[in-house]
Amino acid sequence: MTLVRAKKHLGQHFLTDKNIAAKIVDSLKPDDRYKHVLEVGPGMGILSDFLLQKPEYEVSMIDIDTESFHYLKKRYPQLGARLFNADFLEMDFKTIVDGPLAIIGNFPYNISSQILFKVLDNRQQVIEVVGMFQKEVAERCASKPGSKEYGILSVFLQAYYKVEYLFTVKAGVFNPPPKVLSAVIRLTRNSAADLGCDEKLFWLIVKAGFNQRRKTLRNAISSLINKEKMTENPTLDLRAERLSVEDFVKLTNEVAAAR
Numbered sequence: 001m002t003l004v005r006a007k008k009h010l011g012q013h014f015l016t017d018k019n020i021a022a023k024i025v026d027s028l029k030p031d032d033r034y035k036h037v038l039e040v041g042p043g044m045g046i047l048s049d050f051l052l053q054k055p056e057y058e059v060s061m062i063d064i065d066t067e068s069f070h071y072l073k074k075r076y077p078q079l080g081a082r083l084f085n086a087d088f089l090e091m092d093f094k095t096i097v098d099g100p101l102a103i104i105g106n107f108p109y110n111i112s113s114q115i116l117f118k119v120l121d122n123r124q125q126v127i128e129v130v131g132m133f134q135k136e137v138a139e140r141c142a143s144k145p146g147s148k149e150y151g152i153l154s155v156f157l158q159a160y161y162k163v164e165y166l167f168t169v170k171a172g173v174f175n176p177p178p179k180v181l182s183a184v185i186r187l188t189r190n191s192a193a194d195l196g197c198d199e200k201l202f203w204l205i206v207k208a209g210f211n212q213r214r215k216t217l218r219n220a221i222s223s224l225i226n227k228e229k230m231t232e233n234p235t236l237d238l239r240a241e242r243l244s245v246e247d248f249v250k251l252t253n254e255v256a257a258a259r
Contacts, residue, residue, distance in 0.1 A: 004044050004068050014043045015106050015132070017173035025050040027130045027166055027186055028057075028102060034127045036060065036097040040088050040105035040115070043068055045075055047104065052076065060096050062088050089114055093122050102128040109134045109178065116141070116153060119187070123160045129187040130166075138165055138183035145244045152210045156203070159195055159245045161187040195245075197252040205252055209240030217243075217251070229258035 004014075015021055025047055028037065037057045041064070042048045051059050060082040063069050069085035076083065084091070089111065093101065103126055107115050112133050119126050133141070136149075141157050142165040143149035157163050166184045171177040195202060205221055212220040218236035230236060235243070235251050243251065 004065070004071050013106075013109075013174040013176060013178045015046050015173060016175050018046065018049075020169060020173055021046045022050050023167070024106075024130060024132065024184055025054070025104070027184060028054075028104060028128065029186075029188070030056055031102070031127060031188075033189075034100040034102050036099065036101040038062065038093075038096055038101055038103050040103060040131075041065075041068075041108060042072055043106070045072060047106065048072070048076065051104065052078075057102075058082075058097075060084070062086055062091065062096075064088070089118055093125055100125055100127045102126070102130070104130045106132040109137070109180070112137045113153060116157065120156055120160065123189065127189045129161075130184065132169065132182050132184050134178075135168060135181040135183040138185045141165075141185055141187075145242055145247075147241070150241050151213070152207055155206050155210075155243075155245055155248060157187060159202075159248075160192065161189055163187055195249050195252075197249045198256050201256055202248060202252040205255065206240070206248055209243075209248075213240055215239070221255075225255050226258040230254070 035056070035058050037051065037059050039048060039051060039059065039061045042061045043063070048061060051057065059079070061072060061079060062084040063072065064085070064087050066085055069083065072083055103119065119129055140149045140151060140153055142163045143154050164186045166186055169182040169184065171179070171181065201224070204224060208221045208224060209217050216237050216239060220240065233254060235247065
């Protein structure tokens, strides 16, 4: 079977180490909340081989690369209509399964943040994510308040998911090798149906706070608050990076009440 060429414009770096592939697949935690697993960007199927050996999962795959799609179609004929040649970022997950699912993949580094925001947009359906990312992005996802890596993505992901940094992966186990280290993280949906605040306002406050992260929140989110009613609020004298998810939820409720 003809091998698939890694394409730079798609950010493809094919994993070649089967031990790491098995470790990634084993990082999915069987959960009563889902049975369906969607693999994103399977490439030549190094994760897929291990994933399809798990009888507890119902597996679908999606790859934007037509060459990969045809390769996988020949390699895994049993997938049938559960193999998609499409853009993950544009996909309606309900067309895959009308219910909860998990997502796994060696994700293209050039669209890492977009993939994670796609997950957040579908947080009521996506129960778990196990994925390979650039190490810097993985650290950002799992970072805690007060660190320089902590930012918009950290807050949004940790609001809805338990984020675990699992392990680091060296460049030499990819073809072609990336110029950066990689890391695998696991996101597990928490039990909160909602955050207990106006979530649209919460997102606005978090984004405004970190978009001007050197400023105190009083200045960074000034367009969103009633300055006269919130002059004594001590949280506004902090920078966004000091606030936990719970602090942002509390602040959102305080901003909403003062409007």
